[in-house]
Amino acid sequence: MNVEKRDIILKEIQYWRRTKLLTEQYCDFLTNLYSDEGAVPNRNPITLQNLQQGNIKIWMFAFGIISLILLIGFYFSVFPWGLQLATAVSLLVVCYGYAGLLRNRMPVIGLSLAGIGSFLTLGFGLWMIFLHNLEDGLSIPIFVGVCGLLWIILGFTLRIGLLHFGGYGALCLLYAGFAGRVRPEAGVWELQLLWLPLCVLMIWLSWLLYHRVKGVSGVYFGVGTLLWLMPEIDSLLLRRDYPAWLSLLLIGKIAAELTLLFLFRKKWIAWVAT
Known part of the structure; x- marks a missing residue:
């Protein structure tokens, strides 16, 4: 059989395995049937079957990871500043690095590691800011901006939509805080001018990237619908x-957005599906 066709079939079998369309045993049989060397290409060691069989390596690995995280949590505050930074960066590199390596072979584990890395980014960053009494200045806004840019870059590079969307969410919070400080007296219509051009920009980027870069247009479309x-x-x-009528305006905009989504559903569903 052609190598390319065999790879496509094996990927489909792995999809059936992940979505539980077929049993593990039947997927193993099919992968043995279509694999050159008869090896099962499902390299995911963390399965219910392996846990049930009492694979000691998996349990020891879990014990080591949990113990390491707890030790770092207990003693992080007494580390020197340089060691704190090195520890945080090392954990983030490990989490995001393995998330990138496993995002295709083991999507669930890859997404979990990306989520853990994002949680640790926020946790360690804010912890260090409060430990060193830097919360009174611009440290937190700068940190939120750095997190947003990091998540956008990693989400785009690794094609992890939730991470990519979370990066834009962080930048939206930063933009809202900045606008609130610069224009605290801004009215409803001025806020429309502050946000709606960004909404149009993100929807346009979604359309543009759909024709040029696959796998990210749905993120920009989601951000655009939120900015509305x-x-x-x-x-x-x-x-x-x-004003008291703001809730009515919000309901009206939700109705208008749902109407537009319904009318153009064939367009944006194609963007999101990619």
Whole structure:
């Protein structure tokens, strides 16, 4: 059989295995049937079957990882500043590095590691800021901006949509805080001017990337649909003096957005599906 066709079949079998369309035993049989060397290409060591069989390596590995995280958590505050930074960066490199390596072979584990890496990024960064009494200045906004850019770059490079979306979410929070400090008296219509051009920009980028780069247009479309509602969310959460009819405007914009999504569903579903 042609090598390319065999690889496609093996990938389909792995998809059936992950989605539970076929049993593990039947997937093993099919992979043995289509594999040159008869080896099962499912290299995922963390399965319910392996756990049930009591694979000592998996249990010892889990014990070592949990113990390492707890030790770092207990003694992180007494580390010197340089060692704190090196420890945090090392853990992030390991998490994101393995997330990139495993995102195709073991998607669940890859996404889990990306989520753990993002959680550790926030946790260690904020911890270090408060440990060194830097929270009064611009440290937290700068840190949020760095996290957002990091997640955008990694999400785009690794094609991890949730990570990519989270990066833009962090930048939106930073933008909202900056706008709140610069224009605390901004009214409802001024907020529309602050947010809606960004909404149009993200939707346009979604269309552009759909024709040029596969796998990321859905993220930009999701960010654009969120930005459509951000003026009202900004008013409700970050500003005290907002008109009583703001909730009606929010409901109207939600209705308008759902109507547009329905009318153009064949277009944007194709973007999201890629």
